[in-house]
Amino acid sequence: MRRRHCLGLLAAAALAPAFAPSAWAEAASFQTLDLDWHDAARGRAVPARLYLPVQADAAHPVPLVVFSHGIGGSRLGYRYLGEHWAAQGFASLHVQHVGSDRSLWGGNPFALVERLQGAAQDGEAIARVLDVRFALDTLLASPLAPRLDATRIAAAGHSYGANTTLLAAGARLDRQGRVVDFRDERIRAAILLSAPPFYGEADPRTILAHVTVPTLHVTATEDVIRIPGYYSGAEDRVSVFEATGSEAKALAVFQGGSHSIFTDRRGTGGATLNPQVKEATRAxxxxxLKRVFDGDEAALRQWPGAFAGIVARFSRAGL
Incomplete structure (x- = not known):
C-alpha cells in the first residue's frame, strides 16, 4: 500500500494535549480502570481507560462507547466526556493509539512536523481502527463483559479519532483498485467531533456513503485545522456530515470555538465559550445515545432550545 495521507487529520489535538484534572468529575457514580493490553498478533500495545458505571452488572448491563483520541492524545484525554457518559449510565472505553499518541510531542522539536506527517499515513490509520477492534474484542471477552451490553455499542472520536470512528463505522477507501473496509458490525452508532475529510480523496461521498449507522456530527464555525503542510476549513466538517450515508443523523455547529475546543484544554476557543461548548456537547x-439506544427523543428535541445562545446551526434527520 503506497504511503498516503489518508486522514484529514494532522488534526488536532494537534496543538498540545492537556491532562488537567477534570472539572466535571462525578466519581461517586463510576469507577475508572486503566487497562494495559497488548495485541500479540500485531506486536502493538493497546492501552485503554474504561469509565464504568457502578450500577453496571450482569442483571443491568450498560451500553458502551469506544472513544478514539486525536493525534497526539492518549487514553487520559477527553475525560469530560468519559466521566459524564459513565455518570449517565454509559460505559466509555478510551483507546490509546501508540503510533499517533502523545509520544509524538517528545524528541527533537525540529522533527515534530515529520513525526506528525508520519502518523498520518495509511499504515497508522489502519492500525488505529484495528486498535479499536482489538480493544472491543478484548473487553468483550474479559470478566467485565457481563456488565456491558454488546448490542448497544457506539464509537466516538475527535479529529483523527473521528476518521478512525468513520472507518470502524463503515467508511471505505479505494487503494489501487482494492477496497479497504474495516467496518465493525458491533458498532451501532457514531459520534464525530470535528471530523476532517479523508485527505487527498476527491469525493467524500464515495467513502462515506457506506456509513449507514446513526451519526452525530459536532463542530464549530471556527473549527479550522491549520498546521504546516495541511489546511482544512470549517466547511469540511459540514461536508463530512452531508456525505455520510446515515439516514438518521444530526449536525451541531457552535458559534465561534476552535478545532481543539473539544479536547480537555480549557481555554481554547474562548475562556467563556469553552466550558459552555463542553457542557452542550456532553448533553x-x-x-x-438515548435516542439511538432507547428510542427516547425528549432530550434531543429539547437540546437546541437549551443551548440556543451558542449554536449557529442544528440539523437532524431521522432522529
Missing part, C-alpha cells in the same frame, strides 16, 4: 451526545 447532546447523551441525548443522541
Amino acid at each position: 447532546l451526545s447523551v441525548a443522541f
